[in-house]
Amino acid sequence: MIHLIETENLTKKFGDLAAVDNLTLHVDDGEVFGFLGPNGAGKTTTVRMFCCLISKTSGNANIGGYDIGKKEDSIKIRKIIGLVPDNVGLTEHLTAYDNLDFYGKIYDCSDAQRKENNKRFLEMLGLWDKRNVLAGTFSKGMKQKLAIARALIHDPQVLFMDEPTANLDPEAAKTVRDFILQLKKEKKTIFLNTHNLDEAQRICDRVAIINTSLRAIGTPQELERSISGKKTVIGLEQQASDIVLRALKKLPLKNLSSEGDTVTFVVEDPDKENSPVVEAIVLAGGRVRSINVVGSTLEDTYLKLVRK
Amino acid sequence: MRLSKVWTIAARDFKIFRRVKNVWYSIIIFPVVISVMFPAILEYLALRGSPGLAAPSVLPNLLNSFSFFLVIGAAYVPLGIASYSIVGEKVEKSLEPLLATPLTDGEILLGKAVSAVIPTLVAMYAAAVFFMVGVDEVTFSTFGYYYFPNWNIATLLLVLMPVAIVMSVLFSVIVSSRVNDVRSANSFGIFILFPLLGVYLLSETSIIALDVNGLLIISGILLAVDVALFFVGTKTFRREEILTKWK
Numbered sequence: 001m002i003h004l005i006e007t008e009n010l011t012k013k014f015g016d017l018a019a020v021d022n023l024t025l026h027v028d029d030g031e032v033f034g035f036l037g038p039n040g041a042g043k044t045t046t047v048r049m050f051c052c053l054i055s056k057t058s059g060n061a062n063i064g065g066y067d068i069g070k071k072e073d074s075i076k077i078r079k080i081i082g083l084v085p086d087n088v089g090l091t092e093h094l095t096a097y098d099n100l101d102f103y104g105k106i107y108d109c110s111d112a113q114r115k116e117n118n119k120r121f122l123e124m125l126g127l128w129d130k131r132n133v134l135a136g137t138f139s140k141g142m143k144q145k146l147a148i149a150r151a152l153i154h155d156p157q158v159l160f161m162d163e164p165t166a167n168l169d170p171e172a173a174k175t176v177r178d179f180i181l182q183l184k185k186e187k188k189t190i191f192l193n194t195h196n197l198d199e200a201q202r203i204c205d206r207v208a209i210i211n212t213s214l215r216a217i218g219t220p221q222e223l224e225r226s227i228s229g230k231k232t233v234i235g236l237e238q239q240a241s242d243i244v245l246r247a248l249k250k251l252p253l254k255n256l257s258s259e260g261d262t263v264t265f266v267v268e269d270p271d272k273e274n275s276p277v278v279e280a281i282v283l284a285g286g287r288v289r290s291i292n293v294v295g296s297t298l299e300d301t302y303l304k305l306v307r308k
Numbered sequence: 309m310r311l312s313k314v315w316t317i318a319a320r321d322f323k324i325f326r327r328v329k330n331v332w333y334s335i336i337i338f339p340v341v342i343s344v345m346f347p348a349i350l351e352y353l354a355l356r357g358s359p360g361l362a363a364p365s366v367l368p369n370l371l372n373s374f375s376f377f378l379v380i381g382a383a384y385v386p387l388g389i390a391s392y393s394i395v396g397e398k399v400e401k402s403l404e405p406l407l408a409t410p411l412t413d414g415e416i417l418l419g420k421a422v423s424a425v426i427p428t429l430v431a432m433y434a435a436a437v438f439f440m441v442g443v444d445e446v447t448f449s450t451f452g453y454y455y456f457p458n459w460n461i462a463t464l465l466l467v468l469m470p471v472a473i474v475m476s477v478l479f480s481v482i483v484s485s486r487v488n489d490v491r492s493a494n495s496f497g498i499f500i501l502f503p504l505l506g507v508y509l510l511s512e513t514s515i516i517a518l519d520v521n522g523l524l525i526i527s528g529i530l531l532a533v534d535v536a537l538f539f540v541g542t543k544t545f546r547r548e549e550i551l552t553k554w555k
Binding site for chain 2 (some may be wrong): 014048051052053054055075076078079081083085087088089090091092093094098102103105106107134147150151
């Protein structure tokens with residue numbers, strides 16, 4: 001498998017402040033890679049380093065075999081990448097067609113290629129009828145779609161997308177997500193910055209969780225399993241009384257919490273450890289209505305790791 | 309440096325300018341004022357109202373001073389264009405995707421400069437033609453010959469005006485990196501006119517002469533300023549600076 005993106009101890013500091021610290025990861029050809037983290041975690045800074053927009057402080061990173069630290073490689077890297085920044089950055093006084101056509105010219109696409117690609121992407125994203133409309137008059141969703149088309153106009157090897165569905169209404173976000181899934185089917189390599197966990201879970205082959213430094217990396221399923229223990233939710237017939245809660249606190253339960261008529265906790269082995277819990281509730285006068293054992297979600301993993 | 313890419317950027321900016329009224333005002337108003345106002349002043353105030361100013365011995369100095377306003381105009385016009393060209397991109401946040409393309413910083417900067425220089429040159433040369441024809445019409449009876457064109461105006465238009473435009477564009481680039489709206493960029497950009505207005509005042513008080521030699525000396529000084537501004541401008545217009553330090 002070819003690693004299209006490869007980093008080793010990649011670090012970026014602004015003064016004494018580390019925005020990205022010792023990042024080591026790789027992204028394979030044809031993979032959709034989710035880069036998860038809260039605001040200020042270093043996601044945008046990482047993408048900007050990959051796109052040779054800002055310099056690294058230390059460490060190494062290669063994109064398509066080119067070194068982001070070498071000045072002579074930076075233009076080669078920018079030729080093989082496409083960027084959808086967090087702010088779409090369209091030229092608002094140009095039409096949708098002219099926005100794409102300009103970038104086609106910058107990437108040395110021939111007249112015929114530009115015509116074909118402009119039409120293909122505008123049709124694919126449902127914007128062909130609006131091709132002669134100024135981009136500034138577009139809705140947020142239409143702008144985002146046009147920005148994606150712009151990043152794809154030269155058929156890049158890798159597409160960097162920085163929060164592509166942030167600030168979009170659910171319908172527009174779904175259109176963008178569906179388009180990313182379509183690109184995934186076409187085996188396009190995509191590096192997706194997001195803090196939308198549901199989106200990452202649905203779209204990405206692998207995800208990394210970052211909060212300045214890398215916290216975890218793997219498939220969404222691997223990360224879900226990486227949290228030890230399983231969550232049990234017990235439904236009671238009435239609100240959990242103080243006597244019931246005091247009884248439960250005597251047991252070795254992790255993350256015990258109660259809300260209304262439910263009690264939630266984490267145990268290593270629910271098959272063995274849930275019976276004494278039920279027994280304790282009944283002895284304390286509580287009546288159990290239901291017991292549900294649920295695995296950890298990507299959200300649990302994410303929250304646990306970014307709070308470290 | 310690929311000139312085709314420089315032209316692609318400039319051509320896109322021309323397309324944008326066509327749709328921005330403020331840029332049109334910048335390009336049109338000052339040249340029209342210069343080309344119409346000064347011949348009109350000569351016609352109604354100097355030649356008819358104050359015959360002393362129309363004397364053949366006094367008139368050339370007055371015309372040279374008036375001609376110098378073409379240079380001041382040439383420095384003023386690109387302020388509006390270059391400010392919009394760069395600050396406009398900042399406001400629309402369209403610089404980041406542009407910077408992520410294989411264009412070099414120099415190609416982008418030069419493209420932006422060309423898009424400000426060409427409309428200015430066209431507007432100011434057109435203004436100069438109207439100015440010269442208008443002045444010749446008015447002064448022919450005094451001189452007995454057409455005063456323009458002459459070496460003075462040729463030096464002014466072909467040497468001094470281009471270096472003044474480049475100075476203004478480079479200054480606009482530097483100013484644009486520090487402000488967030490076109491109006492502020494224009495307000496700060498006006499400072500670049502002060503040295504030129506100073507030259508005009510010195511010529512009015514006869515401390516310096518705006519003859520060919522005087523114009524060449526001023527051009528040399530502005531060229532040195534251009535070189536200094538170019539170094540500051542290229543340092544300012546770097547990808548990392550733009551993305552991390554520009555306001």
